[in-house]
Structures are given as structure tokens and as C-alpha cells.
Amino acid sequence: MNFTFLTPNEMIIRRGAAAQIGEVCGKYATNVCIFRYGKHYEQSGTADKIEAALTRAGVGFSVFGRISSEPSPALVNEAAAFMRQNKCDGALAIGGGSVIDAAKAACALSPNGEDIMDYVEGFSPKPFAARPLPLVALPTTAGTGSECTKNSVITEKGKFKNSVRDDHMLPVAAVIDAELTIHVPAGVTATSGADCLCQLVECYVSRLSNPMCDALSLHFAAIGYTALKQAFSDGHNMDARERMAICASVSGIGISNAGLGAAHGLASGLGALTPLSHGFICGVVQPYIIRFNCKRGVTKYADITRAITRKSYGSDEAAAYALAEITDELNAYIGLPANFKGTGLKKEDIPAIAKASMGSSIKKNPVDMSVEECEELLDDMI
Structure with missing residues (x-):
């Protein structure tokens, strides 16, 4: 046999685990960019709880805009620029596969360049020179498993749907709190x-x-x-x-x-x-x-x-x-x-x-x- 087996550094699987998200993020970063899903994130009170947990742990944060669809090259480029502008040294993704994929791609691009298309498979991608920034993933749906994958799917509707891939794009931590999925339609x-x-x-x-x-x-x-x-x-x-x-x-x-x-x-x-x-x-x-x-x-x-x-x-x-x-x-x-x-x-x-x-x-x-x-x-x- 000859194979490598990759997983996040840690997986925390427990109902209510989102309450300790500040402690988890604090292990890997001092100032995170929060990638999040739509209106329900704010209306459910999840936003206040997450931000309070980060504050208690002494972790700074900046919130990127809502992500409601599969990440496009333009969105990833904008997110990476936002992370550089706000001096983020890591990220927290709260949402489904599209949110987590956007965060993974932005964490990879932020220390490496300005255009994610330089790294997309199928377009003569080059390797990342610098290691992607650490990402903590908090999934709110049970589907893509993006919290445990090393790739991000980039979509340009009508043209392509390809991956950016690197072993270090794997989130450093996956926090699996099934309570966050209870209101999924x-x-x-x-x-x-x-x-x-x-x-x-x-x-x-x-x-x-x-x-x-x-x-x-x-x-x-x-x-x-x-x-x-x-x-x-x-x-x-x-x-x-x-x-x-x-x-x-x-x-x-x-x-x-x-x-x-x-x-x-x-x-x-x-x-x-x-x-x-x-x-x-x-x-x-x-x-x-x-x-x-x-x-x-x-x-x-x-x-x-x-x-x-x-x-x-x-x-x-x-x-x-x-x-x-x-x-x-x-x-x-x-x-x-x-x-x-x-x-x-x-x-x-x-x-x-x-x-x-x-x-x-x-x-x-x-x-x-x-x-x-x-x-x-x-x-x-x-």
C-alpha cells in the first residue's frame, strides 16, 4: 500500500460546539475574516453569538459580505483583497459549501496574488508560493463536506466550473455543530x-x-x-x-x-x-x-x-x-x-x-x- 491520508488538524463534533468557536480560531489566528451565508445568519442570532465568542477569546474580526452562490473568480479576488486590506491572518467560514469554498480560495490567494485564475485547474495553474492562511470551518448544511476538503470549486456561469487545489487549503479545524442545521429547509x-x-x-x-x-x-x-x-x-x-x-x-x-x-x-x-x-x-x-x-x-x-x-x-x-x-x-x-x-x-x-x-x-x-x-x-x- 502507498497512500497519504489528509484530514483537518482537528474536528470538533458536538451539539453546541459553535459556542467555543473563539477558542478554536484563537489557536490559529489573531484577526479573522468572517465569511458567512445570508440573512438567516443575522436574523437567527448566530452572528451575535459568533462575534461575542470571538471577542471573548481576544480574536479580532472583519466581516466579508454575504455569499449566496458558488464563488466566482471576481468574488474570490474581492475577498482576498478584503483580507489583505484588513490585515487578516486567518478566516472563519460559517455556511454551506459555497461559503467555505469562497473562504478557502481567498485564504489561498490572499498571501499569493491578486487573481485566482492563476491557480484554477484547466487554465495552466501555477502552485502557491506561500502557504494559504488558516481557515476554521463551521458548516451549516450537511452536504458538500467542504470543511474537510483541500479544494475550492470556482464557477464562472456559462463558462466553467473548476477547482483550485492544494493540500494546505484543507481547513485547520472543522467544527461540526448539528444544531446549526436545524432550520435548513x-x-x-x-x-x-x-x-x-x-x-x-x-x-x-x-x-x-x-x-x-x-x-x-x-x-x-x-x-x-x-x-x-x-x-x-x-x-x-x-x-x-x-x-x-x-x-x-x-x-x-x-x-x-x-x-x-x-x-x-x-x-x-x-x-x-x-x-x-x-x-x-x-x-x-x-x-x-x-x-x-x-x-x-x-x-x-x-x-x-x-x-x-x-x-x-x-x-x-x-x-x-x-x-x-x-x-x-x-x-x-x-x-x-x-x-x-x-x-x-x-x-x-x-x-x-x-x-x-x-x-x-x-x-x-x-x-x-x-x-x-x-x-x-x-x-x-x-
């Missing part, structure tokens, strides 16, 4: 949860998978398929919320160490060229990718099926295919459609989407997928 719970489960499954079958990622991904995929239904049907079920929050963080660890697969490859292409949300795309695409891989001999999915159902199957092949059916059933339960019909996507969009999908994720799929095969899959979905 059912629709967001569904799409973020679908993304999380897609990541756990793809990490498990990735051609870069390793025994440590396998153990975590298999265990938490089985938990997540049940917990997502519970969190969706009863948003105040704290046990389900907490299980999903941990599943999301574990999925991020998997991304950092094993990578993803074709579902996230297609999500990059679709996400760059359409207004559909990332989690929605991942949820819809996942059963198609499972069946595509199963047809080409991938039976590792069988382990996840058996872990979820605790049933016996006639063969590994049958059990592997069953995961696609289980995912179809889950999608129907949480309100995701079986395809993209009715979403505004058109057949003539397929070649451009397929071409934009041929990035790093699709290369880690357990079997190869050509542009032509990608187009055929998209044709089935649209």
Missing part, C-alpha cells in the same frame, strides 16, 4: 444530502480509493441513506441531523483522499452551463452512473447495498445494481426527479455539457467514460 436538506451520499458512494468506488477511505465511506453511506430520509421528513430530528452532518464531513475526507467519479464529473459540466444546483444534479445523475459502472463490471457497490439493507442477494452483480434502485427510491422520497426533463435543458446542449464534464472527477471513475458515452447518458437524462 426540506428542499436544501434533500439536495445537500443527495450530494453527500453521492460523494460517499463515489469515494468508495473511486479508482484512487484506499482502505481507510473505504472503511469510512462504507459505514457512513449506510447511515446516510437512512438518516437523510429522517432529516427530510422531520427537520427537527436532531439525531438524524447530526448523523447527516458527520456523513457530510466524512464525505469530504473521502474527496481529499480518494477523489470522486463520473457523477461529479457530469455535475461539473451541468453546473457550469446550467442554473441547476449542484446537489440536485448529483442526486439525479447518481443512479445513471451506478448503472453505467455496473454494466462494465463494477460490483463494489454491492458492499454498500448490503450495508444499507442487511439483506442477501444472489450475486455481487445483483446487489450492486440494487443500489441504483435504492437511490431511485430515496430520490423519489425526497422529491428529486428521475431525470432532467422539464428543467429547461435541451438536447442541443449535450455536446457542450459532455465536453465540460471531462475533468478530474470523471478520470477517477472506476471505469473509463468517453465523451461519446457521456453524451449518450445525458441524452437518456434530458
